Amino acid sequence: MSRKKIGRGKSPASNKFQKAIPEPNRQGQNWFFLLFILLATIFGYASSLKNDWTNWDDEGYVLNNDLVKSVNLKAIFSSFVMGNYHPFTVVTQAAVYHFFDDRASAFHTISLVLHLANSLLLYYTILLLTKKKIASFFCSLLFGIHPQHVESVAWISAQKDLLYTGFYFAAIIFYFHWKQQTHLTVKVDVKPLRAWPWYLCSLFSFIISGLCKAQAVTLPVILLLIDFYLEKEKTNQHFKPSFLNPKIYVNKLPFFIFSIIIGTIAIVAQKESASIQEIQDHSFIIQMFFAAFAFVSYVIKLFLPINLSAYYPYAEKISGAYPFYIYTAPIIVLIIGFLIFRLRKNQPALFFGALFFTVNIFLVLQLLPVGGAVMADRYTYLSSAGIFFLIGIFLSDVWERKIPGLTKYRSPLLAASVVWILFLLIQTPARTSVWRNSGVLWTDVIKKYPRVPLAQNNLGSYYQKKEQLELAKQHFDAAITLQPDFVNALINRCDYFRIQNKIDSAIIDGNRAVRLEPDNPDARQNRGIAFSIAGKSDSAMMDFKFVISRQPGNARVFNNLGNLYSIKEQYDSALVYYNAALKADPSFLDVLNNRGKCYVFLGNYQQALSDLTRAILINPDNANNYYFRMQAFERLGRKSEALDDANKAMSLGMNIPESIVQPLN
Numbered sequence: 001m002s003r004k005k006i007g008r009g010k011s012p013a014s015n016k017f018q019k020a021i022p023e024p025n026r027q028g029q030n031w032f033f034l035l036f037i038l039l040a041t042i043f044g045y046a047s048s049l050k051n052d053w054t055n056w057d058d059e060g061y062v063l064n065n066d067l068v069k070s071v072n073l074k075a076i077f078s079s080f081v082m083g084n085y086h087p088f089t090v091v092t093q094a095a096v097y098h099f100f101d102d103r104a105s106a107f108h109t110i111s112l113v114l115h116l117a118n119s120l121l122l123y124y125t126i127l128l129l130t131k132k133k134i135a136s137f138f139c140s141l142l143f144g145i146h147p148q149h150v151e152s153v154a155w156i157s158a159q160k161d162l163l164y165t166g167f168y169f170a171a172i173i174f175y176f177h178w179k180q181q182t183h184l185t186v187k188v189d190v191k192p193l194r195a196w197p198w199y200l201c202s203l204f205s206f207i208i209s210g211l212c213k214a215q216a217v218t219l220p221v222i223l224l225l226i227d228f229y230l231e232k233e234k235t236n237q238h239f240k241p242s243f244l245n246p247k248i249y250v251n252k253l254p255f256f257i258f259s260i261i262i263g264t265i266a267i268v269a270q271k272e273s274a275s276i277q278e279i280q281d282h283s284f285i286i287q288m289f290f291a292a293f294a295f296v297s298y299v300i301k302l303f304l305p306i307n308l309s310a311y312y313p314y315a316e317k318i319s320g321a322y323p324f325y326i327y328t329a330p331i332i333v334l335i336i337g338f339l340i341f342r343l344r345k346n347q348p349a350l351f352f353g354a355l356f357f358t359v360n361i362f363l364v365l366q367l368l369p370v371g372g373a374v375m376a377d378r379y380t381y382l383s384s385a386g387i388f389f390l391i392g393i394f395l396s397d398v399w400e401r402k403i404p405g406l407t408k409y410r411s412p413l414l415a416a417s418v419v420w421i422l423f424l425l426i427q428t429p430a431r432t433s434v435w436r437n438s439g440v441l442w443t444d445v446i447k448k449y450p451r452v453p454l455a456q457n458n459l460g461s462y463y464q465k466k467e468q469l470e471l472a473k474q475h476f477d478a479a480i481t482l483q484p485d486f487v488n489a490l491i492n493r494c495d496y497f498r499i500q501n502k503i504d505s506a507i508i509d510g511n512r513a514v515r516l517e518p519d520n521p522d523a524r525q526n527r528g529i530a531f532s533i534a535g536k537s538d539s540a541m542m543d544f545k546f547v548i549s550r551q552p553g554n555a556r557v558f559n560n561l562g563n564l565y566s567i568k569e570q571y572d573s574a575l576v577y578y579n580a581a582l583k584a585d586p587s588f589l590d591v592l593n594n595r596g597k598c599y600v601f602l603g604n605y606q607q608a609l610s611d612l613t614r615a616i617l618i619n620p621d622n623a624n625n626y627y628f629r630m631q632a633f634e635r636l637g638r639k640s641e642a643l644d645d646a647n648k649a650m651s652l653g654m655n656i657p658e659s660i661v662q663p664l665n
Helices: 015-020 027-050 058-063 066-070 087-100 104-130 133-145 147-154 156-182 195-212 214-235 253-272 284-303 324-342 348-362 377-399 404-434 438-448 453-465 469-482 487-499 503-516 521-533 537-550 555-567 571-584 591-602 605-618 623-635 639-651 658-664
Strands: 373-375
Touching (some): 027 104, 058 156, 066 087, 087 104, 087 195, 147 404, 156 377, 195 214, 284 373, 404 438, 469 487, 503 521, 521 537, 571 591, 591 623, 639 658
16 A cells, blocks of 8 residues: 655645744753843843932832822823823832832832843744844843943833833734734644734733833834835845835724824823923924934944933034034934935845834934933833844844855954943943932933033932032032023022021022922922021911912921911911821821920820820930920829920930929929
8 A cells, every 4th residue: 555755845834824933943042042131131230129219200200109109090090290191100110119118129120020021022022023043132132231221220210111112012022923813824733813812912012002101102103114024024025115005004003093192192291291392592403403413322322332321411502503413413314324225125124123213213302302301311222122133133144154245254243242242241230330329320420411400400409318418509509500590409409598597598599499480389388488487477378378289288388387377376277287287198297296286285185195105206306295295294294204204305405494394393
């Protein structure tokens, strides 16, 4: 009986399906690559786990953000935070805060875990796109260890970059699987999953990504680029995107609709917070020059990440003109664009990687200026994957000797690549240490760019909290000299003058800050404190009540109002505001001192004992608390306990007349 010889030709599955799925062989190599990427990335960023909070937006985004502390989903999804709409990021941070309170190490750990996950997701994404393990390895490794990503990983306020990028990659992966299923035209032994769940997972991941950060709006364009790139790979023809084919846009329509929605919300949020602003003396043409400069700088720093900074200021005019590199940047961009366009047919990977980078960096090139910086390292977190993609493809081809003209240079090229990667791996921990705390961070910025008012002011704030007041004032003065209308610096210096009991100077700075920004609650609050010390109670009350109208949960201002009414001996009114302070923030226990004294004056000695005893437990070195509790004990006839408090108050430096102490014996 004759037996048919089994052919060694093509399998029943189509070529299209074979190309869509990476070959399962050599899975051990995948695990080795993934483990290497994880270990290298952990080595680069492990020191970030010891970093503290910074005074650059961390307070606004997390520490003083009531949305993070309350976990009110309705409020979170209906609110802007510092000019941004990123509710899913707020939900994530609220969950971390719920379990770990304000421990910086917990937030930094989450950031590192997210970055590791993103590196692995990128590996799988590139593997799906190219079926090349070497290219996927180099691309993902560079993404994981690159020092320009330190800002996104080591700065807690930048967690939205990590979150949106992860869901962005997930959306691409699900989209790949959807395309695999929809292009499966032959029967196989195992029935494939229906296509639509993959599509819905992709769309859902994109929506979550957009709710983490609006910069995710570029995904529909990237999906189109992926379609064009895969079409070239499938037909093995030149890279000829069929932009006029309407079919390729139909399945992207829901993605584009959500992009428009989330993009519109983002612009509204930025405008409401006055984040979108015109840079003084910058016409739109000049802004385009700066955008080109930022584009070129981003590319250069991805290859040579030196002189990195948390803040890159706009170049200043010298003798009426900007430095020459600002004017030459557009020419460089045009040359790069022309070369990439010419190579699009023979080098589709170069074309795809360059477009991925350009599309994702375009929205943050400050054509609509947001803030006072010309560029920021965190803006390259996702977009850099495009540059790393083409580097990975190049190194993969060199490794596999697919570039005939470079075959004889294979060893030197690979050796140079290893040296470059080691350089990146050394730079990353060094850069991570710069984010250790606000003092180190802003000192680094000032060392590179001493004429940055924000850096001077924030370093001054750091020294002020460390009670190094003269150093703080030096930096506040420098900030105001560089930018006389810098409201935050005026507010901080106002507080410095108050602490130094230079009340007239404090009021002058407070007045200047309020004139510049009449609706600024911080300016009103600090000026109100200065007014109250100066004995201008009515003016102070006006400022404090204005703050309450804008910040009804501001416990400190309720407490200040209570103090003003106590000074006026209107103790019933004072009690109302002290109670409001504790209701607004039950953890603000400083108010117990003041409410306890108020109860003494009102004759409610039992309540006074309760408040003052709790206050003493919190701060056992406050002599005033013992003195007023002494009075409550004495009124209740508990003279021995009153005497103990009197002695304790005197041991802490309070001078109590003998006429008060003697009757207690």
